[in-house]
Amino acid sequence: MTRVLVIDDEPQIVRALVINLKARHYEVDAAHDGATALQLAAARHPDVVVLDLGLPDMDGVEVIRGLRGWTRVPILVLSARHSSDEKVEALDAGADDYVTKPFGMDELLARLRAAVRRAEPVPGGEDEVVVDTAEFTVDLAAKKVHRGGRDVRLTPTEWHLLEVLVRNTGRLVSQKQLLQEVWGPSYGTETNYLRVYMAQLRRKLEADPAHPRHFITEPGMGYRFEK
Amino acid sequence: MTRVLVIDDEPQIVRALVINLKARHYEVDAAHDGATALQLAAARHPDVVVLDLGLPDMDGVEVIRGLRGWTRVPILVLSARHSSDEKVEALDAGADDYVTKPFGMDELLARLRAAVRRAEPVPGGEDEVVVDTAEFTVDLAAKKVHRGGRDVRLTPTEWHLLEVLVRNTGRLVSQKQLLQEVWGPSYGTETNYLRVYMAQLRRKLEADPAHPRHFITEPGMGYRFEK
DNA sequence: GTCGTCCTTGACGGAACCCTGACGGCCGCT
DNA sequence: AGCGGCCGTCAGGGTTCCGTCAAGGACGAC
Numbered sequence: 001m002t003r004v005l006v007i008d009d010e011p012q013i014v015r016a017l018v019i020n021l022k023a024r025h026y027e028v029d030a031a032h033d034g035a036t037a038l039q040l041a042a043a044r045h046p047d048v049v050v051l052d053l054g055l056p057d058m059d060g061v062e063v064i065r066g067l068r069g070w071t072r073v074p075i076l077v078l079s080a081r082h083s084s085d086e087k088v089e090a091l092d093a094g095a096d097d098y099v100t101k102p103f104g105m106d107e108l109l110a111r112l113r114a115a116v117r118r119a120e121p122v123p124g125g126e127d128e129v130v131v132d133t134a135e136f137t138v139d140l141a142a143k144k145v146h147r148g149g150r151d152v153r154l155t156p157t158e159w160h161l162l163e164v165l166v167r168n169t170g171r172l173v174s175q176k177q178l179l180q181e182v183w184g185p186s187y188g189t190e191t192n193y194l195r196v197y198m199a200q201l202r203r204k205l206e207a208d209p210a211h212p213r214h215f216i217t218e219p220g221m222g223y224r225f226e227k
Numbered sequence: 228m229t230r231v232l233v234i235d236d237e238p239q240i241v242r243a244l245v246i247n248l249k250a251r252h253y254e255v256d257a258a259h260d261g262a263t264a265l266q267l268a269a270a271r272h273p274d275v276v277v278l279d280l281g282l283p284d285m286d287g288v289e290v291i292r293g294l295r296g297w298t299r300v301p302i303l304v305l306s307a308r309h310s311s312d313e314k315v316e317a318l319d320a321g322a323d324d325y326v327t328k329p330f331g332m333d334e335l336l337a338r339l340r341a342a343v344r345r346a347e348p349v350p351g352g353e354d355e356v357v358v359d360t361a362e363f364t365v366d367l368a369a370k371k372v373h374r375g376g377r378d379v380r381l382t383p384t385e386w387h388l389l390e391v392l393v394r395n396t397g398r399l400v401s402q403k404q405l406l407q408e409v410w411g412p413s414y415g416t417e418t419n420y421l422r423v424y425m426a427q428l429r430r431k432l433e434a435d436p437a438h439p440r441h442f443i444t445e446p447g448m449g450y451r452f453e454k
Numbered sequence: 455g456t457c458g459t460c461c462t463t464g465a466c467g468g469a470a471c472c473c474t475g476a477c478g479g480c481c482g483c484t
Numbered sequence: 485a486g487c488g489g490c491c492g493t494c495a496g497g498g499t500t501c502c503g504t505c506a507a508g509g510a511c512g513a514c
Contacts, residue, residue: 072345084331091337096345097324098338107325110315114323118299118345143399143448155471156447191490193473199492210492219481219490382460419463422502429503437503446470446501 002116003027005046007037007063008078009056013101017050020105034058038066046073048116050108053079053090061093068094074115078103131166133214133227136205138166145205152204157182161197165215165225174222198223229343230254232273234264234290235305236283240328244277247332261285265293269411273300275343277335280306280317288320295321297412301342305330358393360441360454363432365393372432379431384409388424392442392452401449425450 004026008014014030021028029044031037034055041049049067053060064075077095079086087098097111129141136147143159145152154162160182165173175194179187187193198217202209216224231248235241236259248255256271258264261282268276276294280287291302304322306313314325324338356368363374370386372379381389387409392400402421406414414420425444429436443451 074345084333087334088337091334091341094344096341098334104311106311107314107318110318111325114318114321117321118301118323142397143445144397153445157472159448190473192475195491195493196473199494202492217491384461417462418501420461422504423462426503426505444502 001025001027002048003029003044003046004112005037005041005044005049006030007032007034007050007055008052009033009054010052013052013078016105017108020109024109032056034060034063034066037063041067041071041073045071047119048112049073049075050112051075051077051095053077053081053086061089064090064093064095072119074119076108076112076115131169131227135207135214138162140166147205154204155200157197158200158204161194162201165223169225169227172218172222172224176222178222194223228252228254229275230256230271230273231339232264232268232271232276233257234259234261234277234282235279236260236281237279240279240305243332244335247336251336259283261287261290261293264290266411268294268298268300269413272298274346275301275303275339277303277305277339278322280304280308280313288316291317291320291322293412297407299346301346303335303339303342358396358454362434362441365389367393374432381431382427385424385427385431388421389428392450396452396454399445399449399451403449405449421450 004021006014006017006021006028007030008017009032014032018028018030029040029046031040034057037049037051037055040046051060051063055063060077060079064077067073067075074096075094077090077098078101079090079098080101082100090098096115099108099111129139131138131140136145136152138145140163145154145162161178164178164181175191176188178194179190183190183193198215199209202212202215206212206214214226216226218224231253233241233244233248233255234257235244238259241257241259245255245257256267256273258267259282261284264276264278264282267273278287278290282290287304287306291304294300294302301323302321304317304325305328306317306325307328309327317325323342326335326338356366358365358367363372363379365372367390372381372389388405391405391408402418403415405421406417410417410420425442426436429439429442433439433441441453443453445451
């Protein structure tokens with residue numbers, strides 16, 4: 001869940017923001033002054049910060065600098081001032097966006113979504129992409145298989161088959177499902193394809209291809225990959 | 228130098244932006260319609276895009292979508308409309324910021340700086356700028372390749388291809404991805420380009436171009452750069 | 455205009471890959 | 485024991501894919 005830190009000293013604005021954000025399933029923290037805000041940011045590590053520049057205890061720009069000293073979290077600035085200078089100062093201090101009050105809630109939320117979106121890591125990121133077994137290693141992102149100190153070359157079909165099996169580690173995958181995922185939706189009965197390519201995978205990856213430990217046959221049903 | 232792509236059909240706005248940007252040492256490209264813009268973006272790979280939503284040939288939001296299909300370049304939207312709906316639509320389509328006309332040049336430039344700044348990779352981050360192999364050295368920052376005591380001359384396309392491969396060292400890069408990153412999003416099947424340019428890179432960088440050790444072909448899938 | 459660089463495009467030989475059929479082994483059933 | 489179903493193995497042939505070369509065109513520099 002996305003965590004938002006709201007920093008504003010006007011209770012009604014904080015309330016409006018909190019209600020709207022919570023309704024959209026954000027997790028919200030709120031602070032009414034700069035000192036509390038910096039403390040909360042350090043403690044809670046929000047995914048995005050909404051900051052009103054007019055705070056009782058310190059200049060809003062100082063809050064920006066305080067955050068930027070250690071984090072690149074997106075900062076969305078709110079302010080009643082329309083003055084260009086103030087906008088420039090806040091943006092150059094490290095703010096990501098600047099919205100003048102009064103603001104439309106829809107717009108603010110859209111800008112918040114934009115800020116969060118571009119901060120998130122590139123898609124296809126760090127979800128588990130490396131699978132280890134006793135004998136070999138499969139890197140799904142790099143499309144690489146390592147075994148006994150060297151890379152193993154797989155053909156496109158071999159790789160595709162391996163990928164489907166590994167993504168379903170421990171689960172039985174039916175022959176029909178394998179055929180459709182690798183060869184296309186119009187296939188489903190050509191089990192001889194599977195026999196041939198499973199044999200290739202075993203020959204390239206199993207220590208003893210005749211007695212596979214990782215690529216298990218479930219007679220009449222399908223195949224299963226075990227670590 | 229930071230490269231900016233300005234997309235607007237009003238000549239006076241384009242002129243004002245170009246003058247101001249050039250004075251601040253930005254490199255500027257300009258387009259006055261969406262089709263040209265998408266083409267230019269693909270060809271020039273700007274670091275930031277300034278986009279007016281009111282274009283003669285297509286909806287501005289379509290331009291945003293066209294760009295977001297293949298790049299995460301920051302997009303700063305200009306518009307005469309103050310309507311909240313339009314802002315929300317543009318931001319959710321993938322825009323990074325939204326400025327209503329008339330706008331202050333100072334503010335626009337500050338927002339542009341903010342957009343460019345946060346797109347920058349983490350300073351001192353873990354991505355290496357210099358990649359060494361046994362036979363040559365690639366300096367991604369300086370855009371230079373050193374081999375056997377001298378610089379190697381690469382054409383723009385050769386360099387671009389090398390860059391994509393090196394940034395994905397060890398990972399397989401599909402032919403489609405290479406074509407789209409180097410030649411633009413409308414390419415994807417012209418694998419003969421890849422064959423020609425991969426041969427050039429090998430001829431210039433491999434010790435034995437006929438038996439490449441660094442630029443590995445994975446038949447049917449793509450290419451891989453290995454140190 | 456002329457030259458040189460770079461990109462595109464087509465053609466061809468060779469390599470890699472995929473499909474296919476045949477054969478034998480294992481197992482359960484009759 | 486005999487049989488049929490299912491699976492593993494192997495090798496050949498057609499097809500796709502890749503590396504290489506060369507020619508033509510676009511573009512900018514001089």
